[in-house]
Amino acid sequence: MQRGQGRSDRRRMAGGRLMVKSTLPPRFKVSSAPRFKAVEVKTNTGRHRISPRKRGYDARWDRLAMAFRRTNPYCRFCEQEGRDSLADVTDHILPAHEYPHLRYVWDNLQSLCSFHHDNLKQKLELYARKNGLLDKLVEWSADPESRPVHLRPIPK
Numbered sequence: 001m002q003r004g005q006g007r008s009d010r011r012r013m014a015g016g017r018l019m020v021k022s023t024l025p026p027r028f029k030v031s032s033a034p035r036f037k038a039v040e041v042k043t044n045t046g047r048h049r050i051s052p053r054k055r056g057y058d059a060r061w062d063r064l065a066m067a068f069r070r071t072n073p074y075c076r077f078c079e080q081e082g083r084d085s086l087a088d089v090t091d092h093i094l095p096a097h098e099y100p101h102l103r104y105v106w107d108n109l110q111s112l113c114s115f116h117h118d119n120l121k122q123k124l125e126l127y128a129r130k131n132g133l134l135d136k137l138v139e140w141s142a143d144p145e146s147r148p149v150h151l152r153p154i155p156k
């Protein structure tokens with residue numbers, strides 16, 4: 001009891017002394033310092049922000065992917081559309097996530113331009129996953145006419 005009273009007296013005194021200063025806006029904000037850290041944390045969250053190394057893309061993959069593209073320099077999907085575009089992605093036809101034993105298998109690879117890899121191939125994978133048709137990706141990748149109607153190339 002006595003202690004409590006003592007504390008409240010001190011607080012009151014301190015309050016009284018700081019009264020004039022406290023009407024001014026604070027000059028410092030303790031929480032403003034680590035703003036850059038919040039950004040750093042954000043970039044490391046989310047499924048697609050995991051580093052390639054952690055997803056299993058190691059030195060062995062780098063060598064294989066480069067060798068594959070040297071042998072197959074053009075985008076497979078662009079070729080199917082009658083164009084020759086240099087590929088910049090070596091793609092797993094059957095995704096390595098679901099088919100880890102095919103990660104380093106040459107016949108499971110195809111060269112794609114980043115546009116086709118990031119758009120059409122992602123759509124094909126998404127559709128295949130949703131409908132339990134992942135094994136169809138082999139056929140869909142080889143023959144555009146075999147793809148679900150909405151994912152076929154637009155006829156010229």
Ligand SMILES: [Zn+2]
Nearest residue numbers: 075078113116
């Ligand atoms: Zn392409």
